[in-house]
Amino acid sequence: MARTASLSGFPELLPAERLVELHVLDTLRRVFELHGFSSIETRAVETLGQLLRKGEIDKEVYAVSRLQDEDQETGGGQGSRQADDDQLALHFDLTVPFARYVVENAGHLAFPFRRYQIQKVWRGERPQEGRAREFTQADIDVVGESQLPFRYDVELALVIVDALGALPIPDFQLRINNRKLAEGFYRGIGLDDTAGVLRSIDKLDKIGPDKVAELLHNELGATTEQAHAALKLASIRAEDTSFVDQVRELGVNDDLLEEGLAELEQVISEATKRAPGRVLADLSIARGLDYYTGTVYETVLLGHESLGSICSGGRYDSLASKGNKKYPGVGLSIGVTRMVARMLNQELATASRPVPTAVLVSLNNDESWSAAQDVADALRKRGISTEVAATAAKFGKQIKYADRRGIPFVWFTNDDGTHEVKDIRSGEQTAADPDLWSPPAADLAPAVVAGS
Amino acid sequence: MARTASLSGFPELLPAERLVELHVLDTLRRVFELHGFSSIETRAVETLGQLLRKGEIDKEVYAVSRLQDEDQETGGGQGSRQADDDQLALHFDLTVPFARYVVENAGHLAFPFRRYQIQKVWRGERPQEGRAREFTQADIDVVGESQLPFRYDVELALVIVDALGALPIPDFQLRINNRKLAEGFYRGIGLDDTAGVLRSIDKLDKIGPDKVAELLHNELGATTEQAHAALKLASIRAEDTSFVDQVRELGVNDDLLEEGLAELEQVISEATKRAPGRVLADLSIARGLDYYTGTVYETVLLGHESLGSICSGGRYDSLASKGNKKYPGVGLSIGVTRMVARMLNQELATASRPVPTAVLVSLNNDESWSAAQDVADALRKRGISTEVAATAAKFGKQIKYADRRGIPFVWFTNDDGTHEVKDIRSGEQTAADPDLWSPPAADLAPAVVAGS
Numbered sequence: 001m002a003r004t005a006s007l008s009g010f011p012e013l014l015p016a017e018r019l020v021e022l023h024v025l026d027t028l029r030r031v032f033e034l035h036g037f038s039s040i041e042t043r044a045v046e047t048l049g050q051l052l053r054k055g056e057i058d059k060e061v062y063a064v065s066r067l068q069d070e071d072q073e074t075g076g077g078q079g080s081r082q083a084d085d086d087q088l089a090l091h092f093d094l095t096v097p098f099a100r101y102v103v104e105n106a107g108h109l110a111f112p113f114r115r116y117q118i119q120k121v122w123r124g125e126r127p128q129e130g131r132a133r134e135f136t137q138a139d140i141d142v143v144g145e146s147q148l149p150f151r152y153d154v155e156l157a158l159v160i161v162d163a164l165g166a167l168p169i170p171d172f173q174l175r176i177n178n179r180k181l182a183e184g185f186y187r188g189i190g191l192d193d194t195a196g197v198l199r200s201i202d203k204l205d206k207i208g209p210d211k212v213a214e215l216l217h218n219e220l221g222a223t224t225e226q227a228h229a230a231l232k233l234a235s236i237r238a239e240d241t242s243f244v245d246q247v248r249e250l251g252v253n254d255d256l257l258e259e260g261l262a263e264l265e266q267v268i269s270e271a272t273k274r275a276p277g278r279v280l281a282d283l284s285i286a287r288g289l290d291y292y293t294g295t296v297y298e299t300v301l302l303g304h305e306s307l308g309s310i311c312s313g314g315r316y317d318s319l320a321s322k323g324n325k326k327y328p329g330v331g332l333s334i335g336v337t338r339m340v341a342r343m344l345n346q347e348l349a350t351a352s353r354p355v356p357t358a359v360l361v362s363l364n365n366d367e368s369w370s371a372a373q374d375v376a377d378a379l380r381k382r383g384i385s386t387e388v389a390a391t392a393a394k395f396g397k398q399i400k401y402a403d404r405r406g407i408p409f410v411w412f413t414n415d416d417g418t419h420e421v422k423d424i425r426s427g428e429q430t431a432a433d434p435d436l437w438s439p440p441a442a443d444l445a446p447a448v449v450a451g452s
Numbered sequence: 453m454a455r456t457a458s459l460s461g462f463p464e465l466l467p468a469e470r471l472v473e474l475h476v477l478d479t480l481r482r483v484f485e486l487h488g489f490s491s492i493e494t495r496a497v498e499t500l501g502q503l504l505r506k507g508e509i510d511k512e513v514y515a516v517s518r519l520q521d522e523d524q525e526t527g528g529g530q531g532s533r534q535a536d537d538d539q540l541a542l543h544f545d546l547t548v549p550f551a552r553y554v555v556e557n558a559g560h561l562a563f564p565f566r567r568y569q570i571q572k573v574w575r576g577e578r579p580q581e582g583r584a585r586e587f588t589q590a591d592i593d594v595v596g597e598s599q600l601p602f603r604y605d606v607e608l609a610l611v612i613v614d615a616l617g618a619l620p621i622p623d624f625q626l627r628i629n630n631r632k633l634a635e636g637f638y639r640g641i642g643l644d645d646t647a648g649v650l651r652s653i654d655k656l657d658k659i660g661p662d663k664v665a666e667l668l669h670n671e672l673g674a675t676t677e678q679a680h681a682a683l684k685l686a687s688i689r690a691e692d693t694s695f696v697d698q699v700r701e702l703g704v705n706d707d708l709l710e711e712g713l714a715e716l717e718q719v720i721s722e723a724t725k726r727a728p729g730r731v732l733a734d735l736s737i738a739r740g741l742d743y744y745t746g747t748v749y750e751t752v753l754l755g756h757e758s759l760g761s762i763c764s765g766g767r768y769d770s771l772a773s774k775g776n777k778k779y780p781g782v783g784l785s786i787g788v789t790r791m792v793a794r795m796l797n798q799e800l801a802t803a804s805r806p807v808p809t810a811v812l813v814s815l816n817n818d819e820s821w822s823a824a825q826d827v828a829d830a831l832r833k834r835g836i837s838t839e840v841a842a843t844a845a846k847f848g849k850q851i852k853y854a855d856r857r858g859i860p861f862v863w864f865t866n867d868d869g870t871h872e873v874k875d876i877r878s879g880e881q882t883a884a885d886p887d888l889w890s891p892p893a894a895d896l897a898p899a900v901v902a903g904s
Contacts, residue, residue: 006556007495007540014560015490015567022491033897034832036809036839036859039470043462043586044496044572048519061519066576067500067541088459089519104458108466110806110857112842115467120496124518134495149842151821158825270822354562357488369603370722373610380486387488390564390601405562407488445485 009133016354021340023448024167025118028138031163032116037140040115042097048087050100060123062090090122094139094333099320102143102327111145130307130338141331148328150263153295153315154270160311160332161275168349168450171302175282176267178295181260188254189229196220201234202286234284240272241265243281267295293317297332310339347451353406356385356446358439360402361411363392375411378434399424408443461585468806473792475900476619477570480590483615484568489592492567494549500539502552512575514542542574546591546785551772554595554779563597582759582790593783600780602715605747605767606722612763612784613727620801620902623754627734628719631744633712640706641681648672653686654738686736692724693717695733719747745769749784762791799903805858808837808898810891812854813863815844827863830886851876860895
């Protein structure tokens with residue numbers, strides 16, 4: 001990652017770095033499956049019409065067209081912009097494709113449907129740290145048919161705490177808010193363009209409270225008192241349910257506000273009990289995307305706040321719908337590439353060796369290759385990753401090859417048919433039987449460990 | 453897979469089908485790593501110049517452009533076809549991107565470099581059975597710096613036999629030929645456009661020997677005797693090294709032919725010894741792509757020959773080069789999507805259940821959710837995939853939910869704090885301790901088993 005990508009915004013990893021990423025992906029998958037989430041993948045392309053159905057992300061999309069489109073089956077050929085319905089584009093997240101998948105396959109799925117999805121997504125944004133043009137997301141969502149119990153809002157926060165907690169990363173904190181709470185509050189103080197207020201509040205981190213107050217005044221016609229109240233609400237943070245009293249002290253009455261307060265209280269009280277120190281009620285969290293309708297989540301790595309959120313999501317009441325049937329859901333998305341890039345750049349985690357191989361079986365002479373493969377087969381049968389030397393170079397050269405590749409053990413077969421294995425780090429060499437010998441557990445596979 | 457893809461050529465799987473695909477991918481990865489191959493991934497896009505450097509695949513490529521390309525950083529905007537050097541396109545295989553990766557990162561890699569790479573690729577071809585527009589390939593290659601011992605040509609065939617042999621698929625056969633053998637033979641009988649002959653021979657399966665003879669005559673000016681000899685060579689098949697004598701009987705003398713014969717003899721003799729019945733010397737195998745220079749491989753599923761090759765590859769002496777440095781390699785690519793589609797369509801393999809979940813923890817009442825999470829945590833800690841019911845519906849309804857999802861066990865907590873677990877398939881219910889109980893090994897995770 002210290003190397004420069006040959007195509008800006010499209011990072012590629014070296015094998016040892018990829019081991020760190022694989023460890024992250026494997027760990028997330030394991031935890032998601034332990035919680036009963038099924039794997040699915042969706043195609044990389046959607047129609048432009050599908051992608052732009054929600055929100056304004058026009059700029060970020062990569063269009064896809066066949067280079068020589070003879071039969072005009074799909075996509076726009078060079079110079080001919082096709083209708084949005086046919087034009088294909090790479091997906092920019094996994095939520096929109098998942099919504100389409102649910103509607104298309106509803107008859108084959110059991111609801112509430114729990115799925116995880118780990119795939120690349122593409123956005124044509126200007127590359128910078130923490131923001132690539134091609135990156136991997138790991139999403140979990142639960143989607144119901146017509147309705148979805150609120151409890152899933154609590155459960156998904158706990159699954160994410162479990163998943164991130166299993167990774168070799170610094171302490172993290174889920175910061176949770178509720179759209180109903182915020183929107184009800186704004187309505188209660190007389191600011192009816194609640195989406196507009198949310199958009200302004202979303203800029204708090206970037207431009208500060210004074211500029212946000214200005215925005216609220218200039219763009220939404222808020223009075224000084226209204227702007228003050230909205231900022232006051234956004235300043236509330238609590239590691240327990242004390243935020244409820246703090247909101248009540250602001251003296252605003254609204255049914256939707258009450259509903260949101262009750263929901264957020266439920267999430268925070270259960271999550272602080274089961275995952276103390278991992279969650280925070282943060283009433284400044286807005287999340288830009290329009291489709292959230294209740295709980296919203298962000299996640300920061302403590303000490304790495306400038307990186308932005310590494311895991312975000314929320315509740316949506318009707319991201320997907322077909323006819324008059326709605327599919328409400330709640331989900332979160334982990335920014336794997338952003339997180340792994342930071343882990344690698346700051347050596348927060350490293351692989352103990354760059355290759356899977358534990359043992360190199362050396363050759364006495366060129367004719368011994370087949371016998372060496374027998375040794376290798378015996379070791380592999382017991383789960384020990386093994387390579388065989390390709391040529392009968394001098395032993396010193398074969399050992400050097402292992403050393404250069406990071407392989408810890410070299411296997412020798414003596415003329416009398418007995419075997420020895422050498423730990424090339426310590427130099428220790430012992431008699432060994434291909435059907436019995438195993439490396440120490442720590443050397444069996446490359447381990448990914450938290451950095452110094 | 454029985455369902456129609458909503459976008460032709462872009463198949464998507466249901467959760468139970470995805471389990472079969474995951475099983476294939478996990479198995480391939482495990483075997484590749486046991487043989488010391490490192491995982492890498494390359495970006496999905498390459499520059500068009502890079503993609504078209506070898507061979508003529510212009511038609512098949514999907515170009516990628518930012519929809520609103522304000523700063524002209526990458527890709528061609530609408531209506532402006534950019535130079536091939538800047539225009540981005542989706543990769544159509546993993547070999548070309550790997551060659552670029554090796555050249556770019558040569559200073560950071562230990563040679564011979566062994567890597568596996570499992571990713572999606574895209575081709576704008578007309579979709580048909582066994583041919584999608586988006587599909588997954590699983591590649592292994594070994595690449596050397598300046599030179600690569602021939603032995604790797606033998607080794608890679610054995611790795612593939614190991615990998616495919618670990619899958620729940622029908623018997624398969626690697627069919628192996630050697631470009632040097634074929635080209636030397638053609639040269640030896642006076643046909644100097646050896647690439648042209650190979651291209652004609654490549655059509656044998658599709659158009660038959662008479663048409664191929666016609667092609668050789670009309671397009672390459674071959675005499676009847678030359679066409680006959682070329683077809684005679686292509687008709688040779690042997691499960692052992694007897695092909696050597698059969699070729700010699702044709703009475704052609706050429707140094708390159710001799711070199712190819714010796715190489716193919718080495719591969720076949722070692723592979724038939726270590727993997728009897730799995731390999732065949734098939735002197736009709738040509739492989740279309742120009743960059744192969746020695747051994748070439750194809751693989752058929754026996755009884756499914758019409759599907760085409762499920763794993764192909766070969767030796768290339770200079771796919772990648774930088775200045776006067778060459779990186780010769782040998783590799784094979786498994787067509788995962790093609791193979792999995794067949795496995796699903798013909799039910800050659802199925803998942804024992806559609807979800808990872810082994811246990812649903814039921815709720816006595818709404819307040820027991822947190823206690824139920826404690827039970828679930830205890831089970832998950834021991835690797836048992838567990839969900840908690842979201843609402844305290846009647847037990848019958850909770851059991852029905854488990855049944856509908858394919859979850860085999862439902863957990864109950866009695867008022868006195870004792871626990872019971874019910875196998876909802878047999879109806880058997882027994883006392884259980886969350887810290888001790890485990891499902892039978894066969895029920896721990898969904899198993900993928902060869903079909904009836």
